[in-house]
Amino acid sequence: MRSPTPVIAPAANVEGGWGLERIVAELRQARERWRAAQQRKREFGVREFPSRDALRDIAAALCGGLFPMRLGPADLCRGGEDFYVGHTLDSALNALLHQVRLELAYEARHDGGSPDEISARAVDIVRAFAAGLPRLRELLDTDVQAAFDGDPAAHSVDEVLLCYPGVLAVIHHRLAHELYTLGVPLVARILSEIAHSQTGIDIHPGARIGGGFFIDHGTGVVIGETAVIGQRVRLYQAVTLGARRFETDAEGNLVKGGARHPIVEDDVVIYAGATVLGRITIGSGSRIGGNVWLTRSVPPGSNVTQAGVRHERLEGGDGAYI
Incomplete structure (x- = not known):
C-alpha cells in the first residue's frame, strides 16, 4: 500500500514563525549600507546588470548556430539548417542586444551618456559581433581539428565537439573574447564564467589565443587576462598561466590592468600541473x-x-625558475 504524502505545515503554523519581518528589514539595511559604501546614491527601480541566466541561454543558442548539426536541436535535419541558424541567431542576437544595453547603461550612469547613444552603441557592438561569427566558426574549426589530431583516444571530430570540455570552454572563450574586445567586458566575463562552471576551465575573456588551440582533459586550467597564446598550443589539465605578483598603490590597493601573464609562442606544449607565472615568454616549440x-x-x-629545475638550483643556478 502506498504511503500517504506527508503534510508540511505552512510557515504561519510554525511556532514563533520565521521572524521574516525583522529579517527583511535587516537585509534591507545591509543592502543600503553596501550601496552607500559603493557610492550608489540612486536607485533606478530596474535591473542594472546583465543576467547570467539570459546569457547562458544566449551562449547555448550561439553554439547551436555555429554548429547546428552537432550542438543544435536533436531533430534538426540538414535541409533545415539555414532556417534554424537564421532563426536562432536572430533570437540570440536580439537577446544579446538587451544584455549589452544593460552593461552600457550601467556604465553611462557613472560615466555619462544619453539613452540614444547607449542604444546606438549597443547595436554597433552586436552588429560587429554578428558579422564576426563566420570568421569565428573557421577559427573554431582549427581548434576542433587540433583536439582530434592531438588525442589518440578521439575517434572523430564529432566526438571531440560533442564530448570534450576543453572544446566547449574554447568555444565560449572565442565568443567572450569578441565581446571583450568590442567593449562589453562584463557580458564577456559572464559568458566565460558559464563555461568555467561547466568545465572547470577558467579562461579570462581578455586572453588572446591563436588558432589550433587544444586543452586536453582540462580540469583546473587557468589562463589569465593578459596571457597571449600563439598558434597550435596544447595545454593539459591543471596548467596555470598566471601572474607572479600583484602591484599595489600607496594605500595598498591592487593596481588594475598591466601585462602580468605569460606569452606562449607557437607550437608549445605545457603538461599537466605546470605553473607558469609572470610576463615571461615561452619560446616557440618548447615543452614544459x-x-x-x-x-x-x-x-x-x-x-x-x-629534474632540470632541481638540478639548476642544486648546481647554484640563479633560482629564476622559482
Missing part, C-alpha cells in the same frame, strides 16, 4: 613538463622538466 614551476622566460625549443 608536468608540475614545473616556471617564472623566467625560456628560448625556443626548450625542454623544461622538474
Whole structure:
C-alpha cells in the first residue's frame, strides 16, 4: 500500500514563525549600507546588470548556430539548417542586444551618456559581433581539428565537439573574447564564467589565443587576462598561466590592468600541473613538463622538466625558475 504524502505545515503554523519581518528589514539595511559604501546614491527601480541566466541561454543558442548539426536541436535535419541558424541567431542576437544595453547603461550612469547613444552603441557592438561569427566558426574549426589530431583516444571530430570540455570552454572563450574586445567586458566575463562552471576551465575573456588551440582533459586550467597564446598550443589539465605578483598603490590597493601573464609562442606544449607565472615568454616549440614551476622566460625549443629545475638550483643556478 502506498504511503500517504506527508503534510508540511505552512510557515504561519510554525511556532514563533520565521521572524521574516525583522529579517527583511535587516537585509534591507545591509543592502543600503553596501550601496552607500559603493557610492550608489540612486536607485533606478530596474535591473542594472546583465543576467547570467539570459546569457547562458544566449551562449547555448550561439553554439547551436555555429554548429547546428552537432550542438543544435536533436531533430534538426540538414535541409533545415539555414532556417534554424537564421532563426536562432536572430533570437540570440536580439537577446544579446538587451544584455549589452544593460552593461552600457550601467556604465553611462557613472560615466555619462544619453539613452540614444547607449542604444546606438549597443547595436554597433552586436552588429560587429554578428558579422564576426563566420570568421569565428573557421577559427573554431582549427581548434576542433587540433583536439582530434592531438588525442589518440578521439575517434572523430564529432566526438571531440560533442564530448570534450576543453572544446566547449574554447568555444565560449572565442565568443567572450569578441565581446571583450568590442567593449562589453562584463557580458564577456559572464559568458566565460558559464563555461568555467561547466568545465572547470577558467579562461579570462581578455586572453588572446591563436588558432589550433587544444586543452586536453582540462580540469583546473587557468589562463589569465593578459596571457597571449600563439598558434597550435596544447595545454593539459591543471596548467596555470598566471601572474607572479600583484602591484599595489600607496594605500595598498591592487593596481588594475598591466601585462602580468605569460606569452606562449607557437607550437608549445605545457603538461599537466605546470605553473607558469609572470610576463615571461615561452619560446616557440618548447615543452614544459608536468608540475614545473616556471617564472623566467625560456628560448625556443626548450625542454623544461622538474629534474632540470632541481638540478639548476642544486648546481647554484640563479633560482629564476622559482
